Amino acid sequence: MSLTEAGCRGRRERLMETVEKEFGTNFVVISNPRHIFYLTGYFSSQLTLGGWGNNHLVLDGDRSTLVIHNFFGPEPTTVFVDEFASWKWYDGATDAGTMMFPDGVKQLNKHLKTGQRIGVEIGWFPLGAAVGIEETIDITPTILRMRRHKDADELMLIREAIAAVEAGHRAAREVIKPGLTELAVYNAVYNAIVEQAGHAVLPLGDFAGHKRKEGEASSSMASRHVLQAGELMILDIYPIVNGYRADFTATVSTDGHLTEQQKALESALHEAQARGEEKLKPGTPAREVYQAVRDGMPDFAEFFTHHAGHGLGLGHPEAPFFVPGSDEIVLAGDVVTLEPGAYGEGFAARIEHNYLITEDGYERLTNQKTSFA
Numbered sequence: 001m002s003l004t005e006a007g008c009r010g011r012r013e014r015l016m017e018t019v020e021k022e023f024g025t026n027f028v029v030i031s032n033p034r035h036i037f038y039l040t041g042y043f044s045s046q047l048t049l050g051g052w053g054n055n056h057l058v059l060d061g062d063r064s065t066l067v068i069h070n071f072f073g074p075e076p077t078t079v080f081v082d083e084f085a086s087w088k089w090y091d092g093a094t095d096a097g098t099m100m101f102p103d104g105v106k107q108l109n110k111h112l113k114t115g116q117r118i119g120v121e122i123g124w125f126p127l128g129a130a131v132g133i134e135e136t137i138d139i140t141p142t143i144l145r146m147r148r149h150k151d152a153d154e155l156m157l158i159r160e161a162i163a164a165v166e167a168g169h170r171a172a173r174e175v176i177k178p179g180l181t182e183l184a185v186y187n188a189v190y191n192a193i194v195e196q197a198g199h200a201v202l203p204l205g206d207f208a209g210h211k212r213k214e215g216e217a218s219s220s221m222a223s224r225h226v227l228q229a230g231e232l233m234i235l236d237i238y239p240i241v242n243g244y245r246a247d248f249t250a251t252v253s254t255d256g257h258l259t260e261q262q263k264a265l266e267s268a269l270h271e272a273q274a275r276g277e278e279k280l281k282p283g284t285p286a287r288e289v290y291q292a293v294r295d296g297m298p299d300f301a302e303f304f305t306h307h308a309g310h311g312l313g314l315g316h317p318e319a320p321f322f323v324p325g326s327d328e329i330v331l332a333g334d335v336v337t338l339e340p341g342a343y344g345e346g347f348a349a350r351i352e353h354n355y356l357i358t359e360d361g362y363e364r365l366t367n368q369k370t371s372f373a
Helices: 005-023 033-040 100-109 140-148 152-175 182-197 260-277 286-295
Strands: 027-030 056-060 063-069 083-087 117-120 135-138 205-209 232-237 248-253 318-321 335-338 341-344 347-350 353-357 362-364
Touching (some): 005 140, 027 033, 033 056
Antiparallel strands (some): 335 353
16 A cells, blocks of 8 residues: 555645745755655655665645656656656666766756745755755754654554564564574564565564673664573564554563563563553653653663653654653654663563554554563
8 A cells, every 4th residue: 555645745735835834935845755755655665776866856836746767667656746757867778877866966956946945854955956046944844743643544554564563473473482593583573574564575673582692682683693491582573664664562482481570570561551551642741651651660660771662654763752851742643652671680671562642542553462471
């Protein structure tokens, strides 16, 4: 599935209305691939050659033009713009002669207006573009504010990503056992995610047994580490599926037997998550969500060394950030996570669920097990 035409056009209209009201311009250039997808439906997956390059979306009033190199391929039905300005970078028959990035800037300049103010994304708008313009205005904060409220087509893709991640977690629980490597678990998870999604995805996640070197177990790629009896393995899985993320974490016993310390840790993490859920409603300061999670596991609070959760969508992590120093407020339409964890001498564990913030509370979007055994 993809974003819908109504969703993409609606987001462009809201963006342009806001930019014109706040900054007095109706000319915008979008260069961040995530935001091009958000506004057009064009997902530039880095698993394809079309996903590498210098592509731009030019918004001139109510007209949209996607400036893109020829590895983009034929005009797809899932991209919703008024015009495609496709230019030849390399066709396999003639010498391209240049990198696609500087040539892409030349192509972009053909579509820009000199002598006026334009909205851009600082950090993405390329050097060398728009020579002669009056002023560039950073509209990144405007887009990020828009992205907090997930539209119906975005939620559809997030739910698809969640289904894929849950399939990966089910596969992990089926194969985990002493003597298996973390890489073997990872491969089983990836296969299940791809089968559920129905296409290749960019696999991201932490796959860490706790008996590795100190400090590695809270966040790490899969390795050749051989799982041991009595060990806990953290599975924090967050692939990019159709441009959007799910982010679900479980900690799984390799042999189904828990020590008293592991039982206490499991209970503490679930209590911390429940305390955080009590705060998930519009208007709650993000720092209060963090504090509720931390207060829910007093015996392990000193070992809780990261955020208590974060926003989720096109990126990961993104606003709101559940940290003690945040000034953000939870908003209706946010998709967020809660992820209490604790890491100390001889133990490491984390759990996580995903939630949609509703007008009066939340809907939990993930439903897989978070019990250790």
